[in-house]
Amino acid sequence: MDLFSAQSVSKQYASHKALDQVTIHVPENHIFGLLGPNGAGKTTLIRIINQIIAPDQGELIFMGRKLQPNDISMIGYLPEERGLYKKMTVGEQAMYLAQLKGLSHHEAQKRLKYWFEKFEIKGWWNKKVEELSKGMQQKIQFLVTIIHEPKLLIFDEPFSGFDPINANMMKEEILALKDKGATIIFSTHNMSSVEELCDDIALINRSKVILDGAVRNIKKTFKTNTFEISYTSWDGVLQSILPADFQILTESQDVDYRHAHIKLPAGITPNELIKTMLPFVTIYSINEQIPSMNDIFIQAVTQQTPQHVTQD
């Protein structure tokens, strides 16, 4: 079931269309990656979900009904442009933001105490924000985003500004939140974190969704039946033994082995390849070339052909 979905959402700014008939489905308890180049419309969509701005057209469905103003207490949002009041103390600020999310004074205090202990930052409570490093501030921001235990979490570029250790800690926290039942929308340019975290994605380019679906399925559709094979033999063997429709994409040699990328025609299995090669060469390894999200991203954006991946 979808926890959240946007149906044909459009938003027009004076001269340019920020979103054009955008439809996304965010399944419950999934991590959903919202991808796209700069200026594609991701932030506009996120702001619409947070009801910071209103769409010109389209519907937003949250938990099976129309999104309502009160639902912001069930959404946690960590914007890309984020900060804190510099002159306020960490504790006061966290209390303020937690109460703005609808927690009572008592409840806010209790939960903050728990998280401050967990993150081992209890000593910061009375410090002014300006005394903290950027990474420390990011931790506070992350903490106040999740303090009200929202059903839907939206992270816009959550790892920017974190060192690898803290970034890893955040990743683990995000996965832990998923385990506890939260649904997460997460916007980023960092494709490796998409591979690690996301179950589903939507790729937005020039205001339109050009690719969406489950990561696993998308990868499947972007596979080209290409294999990397490592072997030993004499020079030029492949050209002489392989049928013409087996495309040799690359060939190289290092100290020990020869390597080649071979694209097979549709319907031909790697077994055929091995069978053909076996009498002439010694095979040490064969791997299917699965496209990375990075490749898919670049390919989809440069081709600009909308694809909605549904098959399983």
Add this chain to the structure above:
Amino acid sequence: MNKIFLIIRREYLTRVRKRSFIVMTILGPLLMAATIVIPIYLATRTNEKKTVSVLDESGIFYDKFKDSEELKFHYIVSDLATAKANFSKSNDHALLFIPKPDVSLPTNAILYSEKSVNINVTSYIRNVMSRQIEELKLQARLSELQTDKKEPVAVDDLLRSIKTSVDINTMKIGEDGQESKSYTELNMILGMFAGILIYFFIFMFGAQVMRGVIEEKTSRIVEVIISSVKPFQLMMGKIVGVGLVGLTQFLLWVVLTFLIVTIVTSTISPGDSKKSVTEQMMMQKQGMNPAVSEAVSSQKDSGEGMNAVMEAINSVDFPLMIGTFIFFFIVGYLLYAALFAAIGGAVDSEADTQQFMFPITIPLILSIVMAQYIIRDPDGPVAFWFSIFPLTSPVIMMIRIPFGVPYFQVVLSMVLLLLGFLGTTWLAAKIYRTGILMYGKKISYKELWKWIRYK
């Protein structure tokens, strides 16, 4: 509603706890008290008496002006031109000229002086004159009533019929003997004071709202907050919070100034509020109830220093003055604060505010510039239009109020100001809402216009 309260509380508390707020709260009253106390102190210290020559053409005030610690009166008989010529040569402080009235009793006088005349002097003269005139009127009325044997007249009516206000124009005589009008009347001082206070309040705290918005923008917290509350709530919370800070400071100033002034004046000039006992007795003998005579005597009470000022203040319609002041003070602030918030939302840093500040500061500065003119002609068409136009009315109406303004004009001005407030807030909310999410873009008026038209 609960959330806007949280915002107001944060805005209020973070500001009130700032060191600059505490310093200002203490320094302000000290400065204000000093400006009030020092002149009084100096005045009481000078042993030298000021001489006022009295040229009384009506002849009813002879010997009525009593010498006091501060003032000495001497009566002259001549024509005005010679009196003025002599005055220029003399060391006298002022020359009081009471012209011969056309029909009945005189109601105005001119006070010539080289330097500007102390308000105590003017108010003392005014009080003596009006008391004398009222006494004459009262005698006339009483004898009239006795001879006519008409039905008894209510005390209130009687009092109202004799109540007299005396206009004293003060004219400066320069070294060259030229006259020019000078204005030291209490109305003007009160009006100007109230107007300037509103002007400062709007500027100081309006700018604080603007800085607060810019701070939220540059520290990038604004998007975090508006994912929890509506931009409008954030904007109004800030405006109200800062306004309350202003009111707190203002109230503390008034209370502290009052305390300091009372303590200091009571130590340097021990209470000399002598009531004219004879007069009270006379009133009572003629069958007036004590409350009324109290009211009368309080107006006729003579005094020096603070007493004179306090008494002069009594002549102003105070409930109206305070009521309108509070209204124009608060609504004027709200109207301008919304505009300041919009500017803060539209720009990235304080350095960029100049081009947008200009159209907002123009009406405010214009009000203060026009004040000089309006005080000379508080009922003229210029005064009228400036006092109903919402961007100038908070300052200009306050300047006019002490001179007496028709009620319908006051109400009209208030209604227009309220509408103006709703208008600017609506406009500001639209600019603010879009502006706070825009970073690193130089905004033009054309751009603002687009934002206003967004749905």
